[in-house]
Structure formats: structure tokens, C-alpha cells
Amino acid sequence: MGNEQSKEKEKHVFSTHELVFNQLNEAPVYCFDQNVSSEGLAFSHSNLKVRFPSRQDQFQVAYLNAYLQLGHVDQTLSVRARLEDSVGSIAVIGFGESNTRSHSDLYLFDVTQRKVYLCGDEVPNVRLPVCGDGDIIQFQVDIGRGRLSYQIINSASSKQESATAGDRSLVTFKFDSADLPHSVRPLFGMRSTSVTEPSFHVLEVSRELSLTDKALFDKESIYGPVTLSNDCLNISRQDIKSNCCALIDKVLREGTHRWKIRILKDVGASTCLGIAKHPFYVPNMYGMSSQHMYLHSQLMVWRSYGGSLYSSGSKLSHELRPLDYDDKPVTVEFLLDLTAGTLEIIREGVSLGIAFKGIKPPVQPVVVFYAGCEKEVQLVSFHSNAPSGNNDDPILLKQSGSKRSSDRVTKKHKKRISYAFDRSMTYGSLLISPDGMTVERRQSHIGNAYCLINQTCSTGVYNWSFKINEDQGASICLGITTEPVEVTNDAIYESKSMYLYRSYMGKLYYNGRELRKEFEEFWMPGTIVELILDLVNGVLQILVNGINQGVCFGNLEAKAYRPIVCFYAAMPKSITLLKFEHFPSEPKAMFVPNNLNQGMPFQSNGLSEDIEKGIQRTDRCMVCSAIDGNVVILPCKHAVYCAAHAVVGEYCIVCERRIESIVNVF
Incomplete structure (x- = not known):
């Protein structure tokens, strides 16, 4: 005994x-x-x-x-x-x-x-x-x-x-x-x-x-510069021009569900409420400008401005009453019947009618912000009437190892990765937090410095994002590098192994030289920078605060790359790694098609055979993504623009060659 x-x-x-x-x-x-x-x-x-x-x-x-x-x-x-x-x-x-x-x-x-x-x-x-x-x-x-x-x-x-x-x-x-x-x-x-x-x-x-039986906003689903309250019931955004969204932590598969949202502030009438198809791929920003997140291909939302309805990226022919926020809180209730496949919207106790029909589960309630005005939304209540166990809670957490239900749904596309900054792959004066998620440098640190993420990108699509905590002097660079990493005695962005996006003026650098295009600056504290490395199509795309900046580097060679953060200048800086995801095969719903296809046949308007041979094209314009590419630029033969964005004298977004002439196609 x-x-x-x-x-x-x-x-x-x-x-x-x-x-x-x-x-x-x-x-x-x-x-x-x-x-x-x-x-x-x-x-x-x-x-x-x-x-x-x-x-x-x-x-x-x-x-x-x-x-x-x-x-x-x-x-x-x-x-x-x-x-x-x-x-x-x-x-x-x-x-x-x-x-x-x-x-x-x-x-x-x-x-x-x-x-x-x-x-x-x-x-x-x-x-x-x-x-x-x-x-x-x-x-x-x-x-x-x-x-x-x-x-x-x-x-x-x-x-x-x-x-x-x-x-x-x-x-x-x-x-x-x-x-x-x-x-x-x-x-x-x-x-x-x-x-x-x-x-x-x-x-x-x-x-x-x-x-417990109460629903919350899922903090893991938040995208863009949104502030989540400590009780996870309120989301708000300051006057920042960007797309934002947040999901409620309920994955709905059958039965009837009712939830209530209180609009506390909607300056500019730019809030959308509704449901998102599950699993919801937040990086699905191809084809959206800063004003059009309601065109996301996985959303079914009611827009506060005009009462317009949008489903799967298209505006529906019918509309409901607008939200009519007038500096007073407005309560909106949603009744989702997954047996009938309908979503009814009720404003201040008065039904506005059926907004959407033919809804197929699973879905999640969602709140979307766009445009640059102040907003605040509160989750008031959530009630379900469904067979037990048939509706999942993505925030069912036992952090000693059990997986979220949403992970089980998406595992065939999305690979779970243990990511952090790599302590063994650093250079220069910098500090890494104990959890490996934040890297910083102090006022006393001088010279060039870099730190790699502990992941190698070689196949498929990779998506990672950072939050800028501090960037005095606008001297942070983000991007990818090949190995071995090359560092010169000059500015670190002149390295020939790196593809870098610089916080100062949004400048871009490749092979040690500055490219002839610029993106949005990102040195402001709280800025979210997202990078999407598509090795299927050989492109690196940037989003800043949810706004698609376009493709910064194209025609990437099929080789291994490492995500990198670089510092220069002796001023305080701090950056936090928010996420890192790998999609071994491109998920069907993740991106609006933007594939660069070699030698795709064209129906041309006067194209000679030597020009038509070897044309490389995309399905959409790589600048606005809203219109199919319908011009070929010469001499590089890239068909990656619509007519509005192809300009003689500028430089090709894919290969950086100067555009000498433009040929229309149909």
C-alpha cells in the first residue's frame, strides 16, 4: 500500500x-x-x-x-x-x-x-x-x-x-x-x-x-485595425481607412439561430452585418479595394449605407431599409433558419424582411467595417435552437492540445505551424521576447540587424502578418530572403539576397537596387502588414491595414525563401509576428484567381504571331483586380493590366522592364 x-x-x-x-x-x-x-x-x-x-x-x-x-x-x-x-x-x-x-x-x-x-x-x-x-x-x-x-x-x-x-x-x-x-x-x-x-x-x-452559453467575438478572427474589448463583446475602430472584420465564435451547421447586434457608432455609414461562409479565409483580399470588403467572395452581408445586400461578391437586385444611424444606438437582430436556408433582419423590433435565401451551412455571424470613419458595435445576445453538438464553437479551447473545430474543417488546405522568430538566425543588435513573437531594438543599438522567421517557404502559398509596435525613424524592412543571407556594410536593403518592403515611403528593393514603384508607408504604431507569398504563381503581395497594395515582386524563381525582418538606424523599433500559415495547395476560396499562365491563348485584335507567341497573362489586373486584363504590354509581353492601369513609360509590375507600347486584346 x-x-x-x-x-x-x-x-x-x-x-x-x-x-x-x-x-x-x-x-x-x-x-x-x-x-x-x-x-x-x-x-x-x-x-x-x-x-x-x-x-x-x-x-x-x-x-x-x-x-x-x-x-x-x-x-x-x-x-x-x-x-x-x-x-x-x-x-x-x-x-x-x-x-x-x-x-x-x-x-x-x-x-x-x-x-x-x-x-x-x-x-x-x-x-x-x-x-x-x-x-x-x-x-x-x-x-x-x-x-x-x-x-x-x-x-x-x-x-x-x-x-x-x-x-x-x-x-x-x-x-x-x-x-x-x-x-x-x-x-x-x-x-x-x-x-x-x-x-x-x-x-x-x-x-x-x-x-459558457454566451457568444463572443473571436479574437483570432479579427482582421485589420480593430480594437476588441476585454469582455470580447465590443469591437471598435478609429478613423483609419481600411477593411476590417470580426467573426462571432459560433460555427452554425443546422437549426435556427438568433443574435442581436447594437450599433453604437457608424460614422460614414460603412458597417456591414451578416454571415460568412465557414471556413472564412481572411486573406481573401485579392480583387478588393479599401472601399469594397463587402465584395468578399465568402460574405453575405447587409450594408448600412443604402440597405444594399451583397452575396458572394455580387450586389443583389433587392435592397432592405438602410440602418439609419443618427448618433443614437440602433439594435439589429438576425434570425437564421438553416432548415429553410434564410436570413431575416429585424431593426428595432421591426422586420425588414428576408435578406438572403438558399444559405448553405456551415456559416458564422460576421461584422465588417470599411472606409475611414469611427465605428463601434456590441454583441448583445445569441440564442440557438439546434441539435446538441451540431454547431461548433471555434473558441472551444483546452490549450493543452485540443484543436478548434475550424481547424478540423480546414486542415486539408491549411497546415498548422509552430512559428516564431528564429533566435539562431539573427544578425546585429536586437532583442527577441521570451515567447519568440516580438523582436525589437533599443536606442543604444546601432548598425544593420535582421531576424528570420523559423520557417522556410518552398511550395504552395504562405501568409504571415506583423504588427508595428514602434518604428522611430521609419527604418524597418519586411520581406523575404534566400540563403545564405547577404549583408553589406551599406544599407541593409541593398542586400542582393533580399526582397524588401521599406517602411520609409513604402520603397521596394530587390537584388540590391530600388524598384521604380512605391507602396503605402507602414511606420505608424498599430499598423498591420500582411505578406502573401504565392510560390505557385511566383508573386509576393502586400496588404497594409487590410488594404491590398498589389504585387510588390513578381516572377519569383522556384526556390526556398525565408521571411525576414530588417532594422537599420539607431532608433527604437519593435514588431510582433501575429500569424504564419501555409497552404500547401491553394484553397479554392482563398484567392480570386490571379494566376500567371505561360502561353495562354489569346483572342487578339491585330496581334502578330511573334507577339502572341509566349504571352504571359493573368485572369485579372494585378493593380485593381476588378477587371480582366485586356492589354498586352511590350516588349515583355506581360498581359497583367487592364487598360486603365497600363501606362507607357512606366515599368512592368512583374519584370520591371519599361513599358514601350500597349496592344489591346479581347
Whole structure:
């Protein structure tokens, strides 16, 4: 019996080399976040262990990069850690905000004095188990139940071995989750009054989320410069000219569904509401200008301006009443009947009629913003009447490994990738965050620098995006490079191995020279830059804040490329990698056809045989994508423009040769 108990106890003892979190299915890796922890702390190479300096008059705190945001989800965060060399020290663990300066926002276990503090006040009549060096502590916060817990999982100290079983028992107590700040993360604090340097060694972090019956805006689906509230019920956008969208976290497959949206602000009447086909490919921006996201091929939406209806990229012949927002909130309700295949729209309790018919599941509710005006929308309620289990929640999260339902649907097209900045492929002075998702340089850093993403692009279509946190001096370059990476003593954008898009004036560089075209600048904080590398057709396309800039580089050779971020100039910069996706075969719904076909036959208007031979064309103009290409430019014979965008004297978007003449085709 004793051996069985010993074996059971050993199940809770973790190797010091064990990963913090389950790596299956690209689950996140949790570790200490040096950016928000106190200065002067020593972290291990893996960022799993922190050592505090000796003889300190003040507490120093180290935070983990795992945190919970309050909302309508049940969330549990559990941490196991080992206390080491703590003699003569006061040690605390718990949860709180990393930017707080007040104990009123902290939930603390005083490991040394065996007390508990909630929001600065000691919890009466609570005594923690005795803890000594080598002991493994587990502490947990359960937001859904409003419960904190603390337990000694395994004892290594002689003092603990002689303690009573009651001292080692689980200690739990309730709290009001409404008192919690909007986000909390685990913290480890220490004040050492002796010559020893105490430490905490994190052994495991587990985080679980499960939905209640309330719907939320899915933060993973947000596209463009949209702000999501902490409770995931409000989305808003400032006066920024761009396409934006957000999905509600319900994938609807059958039955009837009713949801209510409140329009709090719609300046410029440029909000669209409705449904999106699932899976929804956000990068599907080919063929859309900044004013026309409602033409997305997977959307069925009602436009607030004029009450126009759009389905699969086309305007329908019938219309409904406009939204008529007049500086007062307007409530709109949607009734989706997937048995009848209809979507009815109800404004302020009055039905506007059936907007769409023939709807085929699965679909998701969606909100779309376009144009450059302020907007704010609130999700008020969501109700379903469908057989249990037949409608998915993409945010069904157990982050120790289970997949979202949307991932299961799209897995034949979309390859899940564990992506980050590659610490082994850097050059020059820069810093990479512990989670590998942010790279920055400080004022003191000088000279050229670059960092590659840990992925090689060789086949299919790749899609990745960045958020500009800071770019003083407009001196960031984004793009791709071949290997080995070439760096000169001159400006880094003069490298002959790189294809770069420069934040300053949106300049483009290839093979060490500046191209004769420019895109949108992207140095403003908060700017989202998306790159789509299509190796099927040999093109690299850029989107800035959801606005399609067009193809920046064409005629790319069939070889391996690495995504790259480059810095120059001695000014602060910071950029975060938001996503990286690989589509081994181009998804049918992902892009409006833009294929560069070799030798496609033309019906020509006076084209000679020598010109017609070897023409390379696209199905759509590579500038506006709205009109089929109907001209051939010479001498390169590329048919990649409509008549409005082919200009003699300019340079071909594919090969950079000067356009000497234009021939019309039909």
C-alpha cells in the first residue's frame, strides 16, 4: 500500500528538463517574461527558472507570460513550481497585473509567513501548509468558480516530512471575480535578507478555457485595425481607412439561430452585418479595394449605407431599409433558419424582411467595417435552437492540445505551424521576447540587424502578418530572403539576397537596387502588414491595414525563401509576428484567381504571331483586380493590366522592364 501511494505521489513530480506545456498541436510555451519582470533578476536559458539577488530591501517580482483575460468564459490557470535556496528570504506567489503598483490588485500567497492576501487585505483564519526548500507548490485560479487554491504537491524538506497531513492539504477559498483586474498573470516575488540567492523553478503551467452559453467575438478572427474589448463583446475602430472584420465564435451547421447586434457608432455609414461562409479565409483580399470588403467572395452581408445586400461578391437586385444611424444606438437582430436556408433582419423590433435565401451551412455571424470613419458595435445576445453538438464553437479551447473545430474543417488546405522568430538566425543588435513573437531594438543599438522567421517557404502559398509596435525613424524592412543571407556594410536593403518592403515611403528593393514603384508607408504604431507569398504563381503581395497594395515582386524563381525582418538606424523599433500559415495547395476560396499562365491563348485584335507567341497573362489586373486584363504590354509581353492601369513609360509590375507600347486584346 505504501509503495502504491509513493508511486501515486511520483506522478506529480516533474523533471527539471520537462517542457512547461504540452507541445502537441502547437500549444503555447509558457515561461518567464523578462520584459515586465523586475530588473536585476537572473533567468535560466529556458526562462523557466528565476534567481533573485541577495540582500534586497524591496520585493522583486517575476511574471510568467501566461495570462487570463476576463470575459464570458470559464478560465482556469494552474502553476507548479519548486522553491529553492529560500533560507532567510520572504517568498510570495500569486496572480496580478504586470503593470500594477498597488497591492490592491494582487492575489498573493505568502509562502514564508503562510498567509493569504486578497486585494491588499489578509484573509482571516487561513493558514497555508509549511513550505521549505525543494518543495513543489501548486497554485491555481479558477475564474468561473471564483476560487483560489494552494497546495504542496511534493515535499523535499525534512520539516515538511514531519508535518501533519493537514498541513499538506489543499487550501481553497472563494473570491469575487468582479474584483479582479481585466487580466491577471502568475507572479513570483522574493525579498532576500541573507547572502543566499533564492529562486523559483517553474515545472508546469496549464491553462483551460471552456465556453459558457454566451457568444463572443473571436479574437483570432479579427482582421485589420480593430480594437476588441476585454469582455470580447465590443469591437471598435478609429478613423483609419481600411477593411476590417470580426467573426462571432459560433460555427452554425443546422437549426435556427438568433443574435442581436447594437450599433453604437457608424460614422460614414460603412458597417456591414451578416454571415460568412465557414471556413472564412481572411486573406481573401485579392480583387478588393479599401472601399469594397463587402465584395468578399465568402460574405453575405447587409450594408448600412443604402440597405444594399451583397452575396458572394455580387450586389443583389433587392435592397432592405438602410440602418439609419443618427448618433443614437440602433439594435439589429438576425434570425437564421438553416432548415429553410434564410436570413431575416429585424431593426428595432421591426422586420425588414428576408435578406438572403438558399444559405448553405456551415456559416458564422460576421461584422465588417470599411472606409475611414469611427465605428463601434456590441454583441448583445445569441440564442440557438439546434441539435446538441451540431454547431461548433471555434473558441472551444483546452490549450493543452485540443484543436478548434475550424481547424478540423480546414486542415486539408491549411497546415498548422509552430512559428516564431528564429533566435539562431539573427544578425546585429536586437532583442527577441521570451515567447519568440516580438523582436525589437533599443536606442543604444546601432548598425544593420535582421531576424528570420523559423520557417522556410518552398511550395504552395504562405501568409504571415506583423504588427508595428514602434518604428522611430521609419527604418524597418519586411520581406523575404534566400540563403545564405547577404549583408553589406551599406544599407541593409541593398542586400542582393533580399526582397524588401521599406517602411520609409513604402520603397521596394530587390537584388540590391530600388524598384521604380512605391507602396503605402507602414511606420505608424498599430499598423498591420500582411505578406502573401504565392510560390505557385511566383508573386509576393502586400496588404497594409487590410488594404491590398498589389504585387510588390513578381516572377519569383522556384526556390526556398525565408521571411525576414530588417532594422537599420539607431532608433527604437519593435514588431510582433501575429500569424504564419501555409497552404500547401491553394484553397479554392482563398484567392480570386490571379494566376500567371505561360502561353495562354489569346483572342487578339491585330496581334502578330511573334507577339502572341509566349504571352504571359493573368485572369485579372494585378493593380485593381476588378477587371480582366485586356492589354498586352511590350516588349515583355506581360498581359497583367487592364487598360486603365497600363501606362507607357512606366515599368512592368512583374519584370520591371519599361513599358514601350500597349496592344489591346479581347
